[in-house]
Amino acid sequence: MKKKNRSLIVLIFILVFAVAGTAFYLMRMIAEDAHAEEIKRAAEEAVQKQAEEEAQEQARLDKIKEEKAQWYLILVNNYNAMPDDFDIETVEVEDGYYIDARVHDALQEMLADCRDAGYSPRLISTFRTRETQQYLYDHTANKADTAVPGHSEHECGLAADIVDADSLGWGDPLIDAQEDMPAQKWLMEHCQDYGFILRYPKDKEDITEIIYEPWHYRYVGKEHAEIIMSNGLCLEEYLKNMPDYYKAQ
């Protein structure tokens, strides 16, 4: 082969390699660009998703806060007095016992269904005026068992003390044995279906600071009553940890 031809072949080889190398380099650059673009897009999407989730959670917390302020979730205990301007309109349920007008139907339905099931529930205390609560407080033998005036759910018209009619002959029907009475057992099992909770459970006395009262039912609405009763909570615990339990949907 002539020297000139060999040089030409070498030159062609060099050119081919140069072109192929450049093409390869360009393709890699394009691929890297696309990859970088993909990473950037994924990161942006992740940030956007997180922001959306945070906004959703904030909306949920806002809704819980709003729900907490509803009349049926009012917390009245030794540390929380009922507001001075608490507006209340009561109507009679039966036998001269009055309850908040908004709770009337639920209570009446619960009592009627309990009776239909063959039991004998009897109201023994519902709405109390400030004067009545003051009288009870002034005349009780044990002040620790009676709410200070302004701190009783009975004054809010949201609570009802219900006993089994068969316990009315006892000296005092408001004792632990009330829990074994047939009407009481039915009420404890079904109260949440009507929006009521057993407000002072046996194992929560250190939180409620009220003795176990297997007769005191408090209206909180069906949705909350269901959560509170099925999780074995007292109202104080529920309100404190509401975001853990209430989905606000």
Ligand SMILES: [Zn+2]
């Ligand atoms: Zn009571």
